[in-house]
Amino acid sequence: MSRIIRRGDVAAFDASTDAIVCGLGGAGACAALEMRAAGLDVMALEGASAGGGSTRLSACEMYLGGSGGTSLQRDLGIEDSPENFRRYLMACFGEFADPARVDAFVAGAAAHFDWMESQGVPYRRSLFTGRDVVALTGDSLQYTGNERAWPFRDLATPVPRGHLPADAGHDGGKVLMDTLLQRVEEAGVEVRCDHRVTALIQDDSGRVCGVQVKADNRLHCLEARHGVILCLGGFIMNERLTRQHIPDLAAVCTRHGNPGDRGDGILLGVAAGGNAIHMGQAFVGVAHYPPAQLTYGIFVNAQGQRFVNEDVYLARLGAAVSRQTDMRAWMFIDNRYFARPDYHDTTVIVAVGETVAEVEAEAGLPEGSLQQTVATYNRHARAGHDPLFHKADTWLAPLESPPYALVDYSLAQLRPTCFTLGGLDTLPGGEVLSPDREVIPGLFAAGRTAAGIPRTGEGYASGMSVADATFFGRQAGLRLAALARSA
Amino acid sequence: MSRIIRRGDVAAFDASTDAIVCGLGGAGACAALEMRAAGLDVMALEGASAGGGSTRLSACEMYLGGSGGTSLQRDLGIEDSPENFRRYLMACFGEFADPARVDAFVAGAAAHFDWMESQGVPYRRSLFTGRDVVALTGDSLQYTGNERAWPFRDLATPVPRGHLPADAGHDGGKVLMDTLLQRVEEAGVEVRCDHRVTALIQDDSGRVCGVQVKADNRLHCLEARHGVILCLGGFIMNERLTRQHIPDLAAVCTRHGNPGDRGDGILLGVAAGGNAIHMGQAFVGVAHYPPAQLTYGIFVNAQGQRFVNEDVYLARLGAAVSRQTDMRAWMFIDNRYFARPDYHDTTVIVAVGETVAEVEAEAGLPEGSLQQTVATYNRHARAGHDPLFHKADTWLAPLESPPYALVDYSLAQLRPTCFTLGGLDTLPGGEVLSPDREVIPGLFAAGRTAAGIPRTGEGYASGMSVADATFFGRQAGLRLAALARSA
Numbered sequence: 022m023s024r025i026i027r028r029g030d031v032a033a034f035d036a037s038t039d040a041i042v043c044g045l046g047g048a049g050a051c052a053a054l055e056m057r058a059a060g061l062d063v064m065a066l067e068g069a070s071a072g073g074g075s076t077r078l079s080a081c082e083m084y085l086g087g088s089g090g091t092s093l094q095r096d097l098g099i100e101d102s103p104e105n106f107r108r109y110l111m112a113c114f115g116e117f118a119d120p121a122r123v124d125a126f127v128a129g130a131a132a133h134f135d136w137m138e139s140q141g142v143p144y145r146r147s148l149f150t151g152r153d154v155v156a157l158t159g160d161s162l163q164y165t166g167n168e169r170a171w172p173f174r175d176l177a178t179p180v181p182r183g184h185l186p187a188d189a190g191h192d193g194g195k196v197l198m199d200t201l202l203q204r205v206e207e208a209g210v211e212v213r214c215d216h217r218v219t220a221l222i223q224d225d226s227g228r229v230c231g232v233q234v235k236a237d238n239r240l241h242c243l244e245a246r247h248g249v250i251l252c253l254g255g256f257i258m259n260e261r262l263t264r265q266h267i268p269d270l271a272a273v274c275t276r277h278g279n280p281g282d283r284g285d286g287i288l289l290g291v292a293a294g295g296n297a298i299h300m301g302q303a304f305v306g307v308a309h310y311p312p313a314q315l316t317y318g319i320f321v322n323a324q325g326q327r328f329v330n331e332d333v334y335l336a337r338l339g340a341a342v343s344r345q346t347d348m349r350a351w352m353f354i355d356n357r358y359f360a361r362p363d364y365h366d367t368t369v370i371v372a373v374g375e376t377v378a379e380v381e382a383e384a385g386l387p388e389g390s391l392q393q394t395v396a397t398y399n400r401h402a403r404a405g406h407d408p409l410f411h412k413a414d415t416w417l418a419p420l421e422s423p424p425y426a427l428v429d430y431s432l433a434q435l436r437p438t439c440f441t442l443g444g445l446d447t448l449p450g451g452e453v454l455s456p457d458r459e460v461i462p463g464l465f466a467a468g469r470t471a472a473g474i475p476r477t478g479e480g481y482a483s484g485m486s487v488a489d490a491t492f493f494g495r496q497a498g499l500r501l502a503a504l505a506r507s508a
Numbered sequence: 509m510s511r512i513i514r515r516g517d518v519a520a521f522d523a524s525t526d527a528i529v530c531g532l533g534g535a536g537a538c539a540a541l542e543m544r545a546a547g548l549d550v551m552a553l554e555g556a557s558a559g560g561g562s563t564r565l566s567a568c569e570m571y572l573g574g575s576g577g578t579s580l581q582r583d584l585g586i587e588d589s590p591e592n593f594r595r596y597l598m599a600c601f602g603e604f605a606d607p608a609r610v611d612a613f614v615a616g617a618a619a620h621f622d623w624m625e626s627q628g629v630p631y632r633r634s635l636f637t638g639r640d641v642v643a644l645t646g647d648s649l650q651y652t653g654n655e656r657a658w659p660f661r662d663l664a665t666p667v668p669r670g671h672l673p674a675d676a677g678h679d680g681g682k683v684l685m686d687t688l689l690q691r692v693e694e695a696g697v698e699v700r701c702d703h704r705v706t707a708l709i710q711d712d713s714g715r716v717c718g719v720q721v722k723a724d725n726r727l728h729c730l731e732a733r734h735g736v737i738l739c740l741g742g743f744i745m746n747e748r749l750t751r752q753h754i755p756d757l758a759a760v761c762t763r764h765g766n767p768g769d770r771g772d773g774i775l776l777g778v779a780a781g782g783n784a785i786h787m788g789q790a791f792v793g794v795a796h797y798p799p800a801q802l803t804y805g806i807f808v809n810a811q812g813q814r815f816v817n818e819d820v821y822l823a824r825l826g827a828a829v830s831r832q833t834d835m836r837a838w839m840f841i842d843n844r845y846f847a848r849p850d851y852h853d854t855t856v857i858v859a860v861g862e863t864v865a866e867v868e869a870e871a872g873l874p875e876g877s878l879q880q881t882v883a884t885y886n887r888h889a890r891a892g893h894d895p896l897f898h899k900a901d902t903w904l905a906p907l908e909s910p911p912y913a914l915v916d917y918s919l920a921q922l923r924p925t926c927f928t929l930g931g932l933d934t935l936p937g938g939e940v941l942s943p944d945r946e947v948i949p950g951l952f953a954a955g956r957t958a959a960g961i962p963r964t965g966e967g968y969a970s971g972m973s974v975a976d977a978t979f980f981g982r983q984a985g986l987r988l989a990a991l992a993r994s995a
Contacts, residue, residue: 023714116755227510261945265785265933268603288943294779298752301788324896326813344831387895393880408874409811446752456775458748 024292026233026242028224034231037244038064038211040501041232042252043218043286046074046279047487048468048494049252050201052451054140055498057208061505064243065205066216066234068253068281072205073198075254075278075440075469076491080155081193082165082484083491086182088131092138093162093184096146101180103127109168109177113480117299119472125449126474126492133492134184141200145187152313154335154364154483159188166482170333171411183484194487218285221249221293221464229293229463247505248463250451250497252490255441255469256284257303266300266443273348273432274305274439282440286470290445293464296456297472300443304478305339307430307437308364309352315362316416318354319398320430322346325381325390327398330410335364336481339437342430343478349431351384353377353395357422365435372427384427391427395420442481444472451497465497511779513720513729515711521718524731525551525698527988528719529739530705531773533561533766534974535955535981536739537688539938541627542985544695548992551730552692553703553721555740555768559692560685562741562765562927562956563978567642568680569652569670569971570978571961575618579625580649580671583633588667590614596655596664600967604786606959612936613961613979620979621671628687632674639800641822641851641970646675653969657820658898670971684974705772708736708780708951716780716950734992735950737938737984739977742928742956743771744790753787753930760835760919761792761926769927773957777932780951783943784959787930791965792826794917794924795851796839802849803903805841806885807917809833812868812877814885817897822851823968826924829917830965836918838871840864840882844909852922859914871914878914882907929968931959938984952988954981 039061042049049065050072056063065072085091087106094101107127111118138144149156149163156163165183167173186196205212215236222231222242231244256262257278263271287297309315309331316332322345329341342350351371362368372383381391399419401407407417429435444466446454451465467473468490475485526548529536536552537559543550552559572578574593581588594614598605625631636643636650643650652670654660673683692699702723709718709729718731742765743749749771750758774784796802796818807825809815809832816828829837838858849855859870868878886906888894894904916922931953933941938952954960960976962968 116751116759262943264603265783265943272603284943291778291783291943292781296752296778297784299788301786324814326896327811389884390896393884397876397880409813409877456749456752456771456778 024220024289026220026222028222028230031222031242034244035241037246038062039245039247039505040250041066041243041245042250043232044074044252044254044468045072045212046252046254046468046490047076047198048490049074049250050198050205051491051494052250052252052467052498053205053210054201054208055495056502057210059499059502061247061502064211064213066218066232067212067214068217070214072202072212072214075282076487077194077198078279079194079487080185080191081189081197081487082155082183082185083137083488084165084182084482084484085130085134085184085488086180087127091131091134091184093134093144093146094180097148097162099180101182105177105180106130109173110474112173112176114476117476122449122474125496129492130488133495137491140204142197143187144184148181152316153311154308155191156185157190161185161187165484167334167337169413171330174413218253218289221289223293227294227462229461247508248465248501250465250467250501251286251290251470252466252468252494253286253470254278254282255444256282256287257440258282259284263441267303267441270303270305270343270439273436275436277438277440282469286466287444290453290464290466290470293453294455294461295453295464296446297443298446299472299476302442302477304336304440304442304481305343305437306335306439307339307342307435308335309338309362309430311363312360314358315352315354315360317358317418317420318352319420320350320352321391321394323349325386325394327394327409330407330412332412332416334482336478340477340479342432348433352428352430353380353391353420353425354428355420355422355425359426369429369434370426371429373424375423377425380425380427441469442472442476442478444470447471449493449496450500451493452500465501467494467497511707511776513707513709515709515717518709518729521731522728524733525549526732526734526992527737528553528730528732529737530719531561531739531741531955532559532699533739533741533955533977534563534685535977536561536737537685537692538978538981539737539739539954539985540692540697541688541695542982543989544697546986546989548734548989551698551700553705553719554699554701555704557701559689559699559701562769563974564681564685565766566681566974567672567678568676568684568974569642569672570624570975571652571669571969571971572617572621572671572975573667573669574614578618578621578671580621580631580633581667584635584649586667588669592664592667593617596660597961599660599663601963604963609936609961612983616979617975620982624978627691629684630674631671635668639803640798641795642678643672644677648672648674652971654821654824656900658817661900705740705776708776710780714781714949716948734995735952735988737952737954737988738773738777738957739953739955739981740773740957741765741769742931743769743774744927745769746771754790754928757790757792757830757926760923762923764925764927769956773953774931777940777951777953777957780940781942781948782940782951783933784930785933786959786963789929789964791823791927791929791968792830792924793822793926794826794829794922795822796825796849796917798850799847801845802839802841802847804845804905804907805839806907807837807839808878808881810836812873812881814881814896817894817899819899819903821969823965827964827966829919835920839915839917840867840878840907840912841915842907842909842912846913856916856921857913858916860911862910864912867912867914928956929959929963929965931957934958936980936983937987938980939987952984954984
């Protein structure tokens, strides 16, 4: 299978346009809109029978802030300086962060919210302060990451940055993509669905100047005079690639995305000389909340030890569980706080008892281990602190109301949702880079086809993917248009 | 920078041969020897002024077994069935293991030892049973991995598999490479040193048919009628690639390898359509032994908790430390067992005290945490077991002889040795594979340019790299020769 066709081998193009966007999810729609706004002729190719991508399947939280605050944050009296936003993002991803990308995002994220509103996506000026994955209250702003959890709360002032379409709950992605796709249509983007991109066309200088697509059961060659933007999602649905790059997770996870997340964009980009980075990084969602009360529980590993502050975001918990012996972990909780987690309603209770010792024995944990862990935790919780993992005092309470339960959160049992974070190395303007970080002319990428702002599950927050995809989709469109003007 | 030259753009070749080996370390020398033995004309290109590569810098342990035992194992009365060898390797790498590669290695590793001896590499029929990284006793067989440590000892019968050139100590690589390079010369391989490979030459069908090299300050094109084998090492010396792929480790590690380990082979292979896998995996060496007595110490993290059985191999310890909060860890040890570790003689003692409480307070560990950990450990050690991490009873003794010390093994402080494990995806015969696992004709890889038997630091054992490089270097040579015969 060749993913590159040489320009000289193309007898004639079936069609020609200024720019081609491959994939019409959040990133592709935004890229197309910016290029049309700049006056380019744009063709958008979508492999499915309608646009939407994985953005449409999401709740469509968008992780935004900086510039003193988005208009939504400011209207709610929340300040978010660029320094604060940057500190948080850099703390999230540490050495994995791409400072240039973070800087571009910090500078433009607040204006991106205004742009989204100007497209017609509805937001309500209301804040949800509870602990949930997606606010089901209709509110449009909430905490969606580790902002209030240690160590982040000490590194940056916690502010809520998850922007949700009003009243949409889990359907935010439908609201957003319906809106954006209507704008795409109005703007005169030539949308071709059921068009699967099979190869990039590259001229002798290495410049990408078109694509080959399969449609109507035959192959077509389409010219893109100023370049191609790959917005074809991640690779979580590709069995071979996930087994190659995240083999341990591939064996236990529930794949989260749309069927088109096969990694085609990444593979096309690499074939053209691009560099795939962080292919071993993934989001692993271990959501013990909602209900928020479960945050009072504690997690232990096979040694009966705690290993995380339980008030973290679900992907940070997932990363922590995946680092324990055999990726096994359990929640210990008492009768006062016990509940079934909404997102993992098939969790298995492995032990119940009137004493911690009973639970420990029934679960086969090392004798004394759980008892010691619970006694230490309870003693500190009574004093209102957690010297080991610094769980916020909001969630500290001694677990002392029997019966007690131990609930299995081992990954092989839980089968947590998982999606990939690796992708093409790009400049903030979307230009695809070679392993030497040289630009591949005419080729751009955005969304999960690129390695974006979120680069590890440990630092992830809900809304980072959609914010990154839509923001950097726009940047890629703007950059291609700017280069076209100066060409 | 283009790493691919099209055949049609080569006006004339400066020289022509049957096969070209790029890189004359352990993998390249073995590949060249097998191809010469099969009657091919072979050119070996080495970027440095002499062959040797990172193999020459190593102690040259080779991790071998199976087939009932190598002749060295059998002469010492040690049995190692293929099933046992395979069980151990699969346990080491879990979902990361490549079963086809493991199977090929298990089937041929014992015969590979005989081949090495037949080349003239000297081995002594003597066993070192102590705990060390490299036996300095002159013995030629020792345990070099996690064979005797939990959980491996329960998954496969522990046998020593590290084969060392006799009396060589840390100089085994010199012994081996001097021997192999002499055989290479005798065999009539055309060796060209100071020849740096800059590009692969690919014909219109995608077949690799030669290389471009820089030598004598100009570029030469060399034809390889039957193919090219890339044996150019890993990428630990490439600042950009390590920051891209192992950013957290790149910030703290001491780079281990020869200056040529710049990833050129991987980049050339990817440019030709190959697939780089496991680029985020690395060996991180935290060697608290020798002296072996330090194994009696215990490691704790920032929570004052143990997190590993301390009798593991140094790379498994390195992997465990890298998973702790901020990659920090300390050894707690008493006066009876205290010593300076040979390989980390600049370790910092952060606290000393007559009681555990004193040490805990001086180090700033959470109050009670270290005391609880030590008390629990000591109680179990007295009873001869370790229910948490199953450290072997050989290394269990209560730590109760003050003064006590806490020694810093945090990675940022220790700056442990590190080398990369990611590389090109290949078949056991060395054929470089595309992301779709289709063979790229004419292109082979071995050694750390390929993703080999060892794929995670967690499962690594000393000798796996040299064994893999030399064994699969030979396989690549044999495969290329077989394909040449049938061409």
